[in-house]
Amino acid sequence: MISEEEMQLWHRWKGSYKNIFGSVVKDMSEKTGLSEGDFGILDRLDLYGKGKLRQQELADLMDWTKSRLSHHLTRMEKRGLVLREPIETERGVQVIITSVGKSILDDARPVVSLAIREHFLNLLTEKDIESITSLAEKTKTKSSST
Amino acid sequence: MISEEEMQLWHRWKGSYKNIFGSVVKDMSEKTGLSEGDFGILDRLDLYGKGKLRQQELADLMDWTKSRLSHHLTRMEKRGLVLREPIETERGVQVIITSVGKSILDDARPVVSLAIREHFLNLLTEKDIESITSLAEKTKTKSSST
DNA sequence: ACTTTAAGGTTGATGTGTCAACCTAAATAA
């Protein structure tokens, strides 16, 4: 069904992703204590909602299920990165970044940028960039994250 | 540190991976009941050891820690896909594929091949292939899996 | 021989993901 070379290509593609992505996440997590999910959430709260977003909106931006987000927020709340409070005017919950969360986010941004440059951007040629762009076009649904 | 376009590229790259890889894994898991790890383990037992491998060898082939493998094998053993027995001649444990495991693996192979072709190979141009190959070269350590 | 180191595995805790079941209140239908 599939040749040796084709299977190799598949494995190489997966390998590259794991190496690159793993390096970026490792840098971030070691230097800031944030996981990919943590960063993605804090980033969106800051950028899209100047510090606060309704939970379901956040779930949409992250392309996460409400369940996944709920579990994750529970853990983040426990660490003091965000807090949740009910919305009075309508149903739903506001997710709010704490000052601690905001300050950690600010520290994390340059770390993440640097990691992406080092482990990803620096490896790419112009052709690679075109290839990535065209592939993304073909697989488009409406994804997201980090 | 990083421009908008660069960040976009990063997100697109991650998005493509998640879509493609997710589709392949979903097809496999829905049609065969195997996770990526399950398949990788059964595949290696079958190909590299004609049905049996020492646990540490398997861990090396998978590029997994012994802990990760130990936990995973415990679950697979519970499902009757593999079994473990101590090696008499030396220290260590033999991991052996069961007949059930072997038969599921045989059913899974074409499913996996088809999924890789549909969701991955069919999307690629010649340039994409070159790009993937060259990127893999640059990130090479000694990875693996599925 | 005796001590130390390292190989091969297991285990428990915790973080992360997914799925299905559930709850409450708002919106819609009757």
Add this chain to the structure above:
DNA sequence: TTATTTAGGTTGACACATCAACCTTAAAGT
């Protein structure tokens, strides 16, 4: 009005991943 549906969230169970601690036994040093 009363019943039904649905939006918004939570929860519990379980699979998966990582980390650190631990155990046992073979190998190496002394």
